[in-house]
Amino acid sequence: MGGGGIVKANPVLKSASYALLTIAAALCLAPVYWMIRTSLMPTNDLLSSAVWPAHPAWSNFAAAWRAQPFLLYLWNSVFTNGAIVALQVITSSLAAYALVFIPLRGKRWLFFAVLVAMMVPMQATFVPVYTMLSAVHLINTYGALILPYAGSAFGIFLMRQGFLTLPRDIVDAARVDGASEWWILTRIVLPNSKPTIVTLVLLNFVYHYNSLFWPLVATNTTNMRVVPVALSYFLTQDAGQTLQWNYAMAFDIFAIAPVVILFLIGQRYFVQGVAQTAVKG
Amino acid sequence: MAKAAEAVIAQVEGERRFARSRMSLQITGVAMMAPALLFLLAFVFVPMGYAVYLSLYQSTLYTPQPMFAGFANYAHLFAAPDFWQAASNTLWLAVGMMALSLPVALVLALLLNQRIRGRALFRAAVFGPYVIPLVSSGLIFSLLFATDGGPVNLALQRLGLSPVNWLGQGRTALLSVLILTAWQFTGYYAIIFLAGLQSVPTSLMEACQVDGGGRWQVFRHVTLRALGPSLFFTIIICLIQTFQTFDQVYVMTGGGPDGATTTFAYYIFEKGFQAFNIGESSAASVILILVLACLSYLQMRLSRRWVVEES
Numbered sequence: 293m294g295g296g297g298i299v300k301a302n303p304v305l306k307s308a309s310y311a312l313l314t315i316a317a318a319l320c321l322a323p324v325y326w327m328i329r330t331s332l333m334p335t336n337d338l339l340s341s342a343v344w345p346a347h348p349a350w351s352n353f354a355a356a357w358r359a360q361p362f363l364l365y366l367w368n369s370v371f372t373n374g375a376i377v378a379l380q381v382i383t384s385s386l387a388a389y390a391l392v393f394i395p396l397r398g399k400r401w402l403f404f405a406v407l408v409a410m411m412v413p414m415q416a417t418f419v420p421v422y423t424m425l426s427a428v429h430l431i432n433t434y435g436a437l438i439l440p441y442a443g444s445a446f447g448i449f450l451m452r453q454g455f456l457t458l459p460r461d462i463v464d465a466a467r468v469d470g471a472s473e474w475w476i477l478t479r480i481v482l483p484n485s486k487p488t489i490v491t492l493v494l495l496n497f498v499y500h501y502n503s504l505f506w507p508l509v510a511t512n513t514t515n516m517r518v519v520p521v522a523l524s525y526f527l528t529q530d531a532g533q534t535l536q537w538n539y540a541m542a543f544d545i546f547a548i549a550p551v552v553i554l555f556l557i558g559q560r561y562f563v564q565g566v567a568q569t570a571v572k573g
Numbered sequence: 574m575a576k577a578a579e580a581v582i583a584q585v586e587g588e589r590r591f592a593r594s595r596m597s598l599q600i601t602g603v604a605m606m607a608p609a610l611l612f613l614l615a616f617v618f619v620p621m622g623y624a625v626y627l628s629l630y631q632s633t634l635y636t637p638q639p640m641f642a643g644f645a646n647y648a649h650l651f652a653a654p655d656f657w658q659a660a661s662n663t664l665w666l667a668v669g670m671m672a673l674s675l676p677v678a679l680v681l682a683l684l685l686n687q688r689i690r691g692r693a694l695f696r697a698a699v700f701g702p703y704v705i706p707l708v709s710s711g712l713i714f715s716l717l718f719a720t721d722g723g724p725v726n727l728a729l730q731r732l733g734l735s736p737v738n739w740l741g742q743g744r745t746a747l748l749s750v751l752i753l754t755a756w757q758f759t760g761y762y763a764i765i766f767l768a769g770l771q772s773v774p775t776s777l778m779e780a781c782q783v784d785g786g787g788r789w790q791v792f793r794h795v796t797l798r799a800l801g802p803s804l805f806f807t808i809i810i811c812l813i814q815t816f817q818t819f820d821q822v823y824v825m826t827g828g829g830p831d832g833a834t835t836t837f838a839y840y841i842f843e844k845g846f847q848a849f850n851i852g853e854s855s856a857a858s859v860i861l862i863l864v865l866a867c868l869s870y871l872q873m874r875l876s877r878r879w880v881v882e883e884s
Contacts, residue, residue, distance in 0.1 A: 309684045316681055317698035320760065323713045324701075326724055330716060339722040341731070387609035394602035402606060409617045411869040413817045415838040416858040419627065419845045420620035443612025473601045502706035504820040505838075509846060520708040520820070527715060527824050537716055544709050555704045559697055562704065566761060567768030 331541035356542035384447030409445035454488030491565040627855035646856035659840035667815040682766030699760040711824035743833030769803030
């Protein structure tokens with residue numbers, strides 16, 4: 293996305309734009325600000341209306357850290373989602389290569405199947421998937437968290453979009469020279485698709501790190517909890533008793549930190565990835 | 574003669590080799606598709622068929638022998654008030670998102686499409702909420718809307734109004750879920766609109782200006798028209814996402830009070846995972862898949878140039 297349609301603004305419109313954008317940015321950041329503010333509130337001050345604690349209780353972070361095995365949850369999340377994304381890069385790039393560079397019979401139908409798979413959410417298939425995985429005793433294991441997402445329709449779609457922008461001649465020339473498809477994929481196509489791969493890795497890692505639904509269904513012990521499941525227990529388990537909002541928010545900051553760091557590092561890829569899936573023409 | 578025969582033999586040989594290499598290329602292609610397709614088959618297509626099958630049987634996780642029930646599960650759903658409540662909650666959220674989130678996203682995209690300082694920073698701030706886990710923001714918004722000590726009620730009290738039990742009453746609970754969802758996704762939609770705006774060729778705008786078009790004319794005839802595809806795309810994506818709404822409802826309200834915030838996806842979860850009514854849960858899944866299929870079909874039709882770009 294080049295700066296194609298960027299419009300020159302006149303001074304009045306410009307100041308109005310700044311004002312509106314500042315308000316929008318403030319609205320987006322305000323909840324995050326309140327989270328940080330509350331995480332620093334001393335426990336006996338939780339009902340106070342102060343916009344910033346008079347005596348920030350940094351010890352809340354230590355208390356929240358001790359109260360829950362966060363590193364275990366983080367490890368569960370990073371390991372399973374790392375495995376998911378690694379498998380997706382492998383399966384998706386192989387499939388996308390076949391769809392783009394090999395004159396496969398019935399290719400249109402294969403791609404149609406990919407598009408259909410892309411629209412079916414786990415919320416609609418979790419009962420059968422659960423039944424199947426429990427038949428092979430995989431419920432409450434890493435396998436249950438990883439395997440259902442090892443193939444990704446979205447991944448195939450994104451990689452295909454990326455591969456289509458590569459010049460075909462290079463692939464054909466390599467083939468005439470007797471190069472194997474594997475060689476072409478690993479030596480020519482993949483090295484020239486780094487931005488697409490990074491986009492896939494970032495978007496899908498964050499997507500799976502964030503999602504609660506399937507891990508909630510597929511695991512049931514503390515040992516197997518991933519970060520979103522651990523977070524959800526704050527409200528559902530503590531219902532009835534008063535929630536320690538300061539500890540909950542401190543824990544929430546631990547949970548959000550990894551994705552915020554990834555977003556700040558790879559912002560360009562997130563924005564491009566979202567734009568690409570929408571209006572790539 | 575011999576030479577000609579040799580030539581013919583060589584040609585046949587060559588064709589055969591070519592055919593063989595075509596054949597092996599086909600095999601390689603199928604082998605490369607296989608891993609992804611097998612996973613999709615095992616975890617998307619087979620479960621989809623299995624869900625249809627389960628929806629025709631009366632069964633719970635604990636009944637060893639499910640009984641064939643025909644369309645009884647569907648009939649039960651259509652007769653159940655809580656099913657229609659979940660459907661109408663979901664539609665209410667979708668309409669709310671279209672009324673609240675999409676117009677704001679459009680304005681943000683137009684603002685971000687200008688040559689102004691700090692553009693990247695504004696864009697990051699607006700898009701930021703999208704990368705935060707819904708569970709985390711659900712937790713944050715539960716605090717914001719907390720009856721005691723929540724900043725929303727603190728502000729109301731400062732204005733001399735009485736505090737509201739936001740998450741404890743049907744209408745306000747659903748409104749709270751809507752506000753969180755809008756906060757989370759508006760920046761995402763703005764980025765989609767922005768990409769649509771930036772695909773408008775500058776030459777087209779200049780041409781319109783040269784022809785004496787004012788700012789408004791350029792906007793109406795060039796910008797808005799060019800936005801058409803991404804507008805439709807976003808409306809449908811927004812519907813699809815609303816039908817999957819689960820995480821934020823699970824943490825903020827648990828579908829309550831009295832089913833007031835139970836969405837379609839949450840309903841399926843409740844029926845299947847808490848009430849263990851596999852038959853009805855699967856019937857609801859099948860309906861969800863049909864709705865999403867219709868929406869995805871529309872989306873594909875509307876964005877032809879997006880899908881079929883290979884000539």
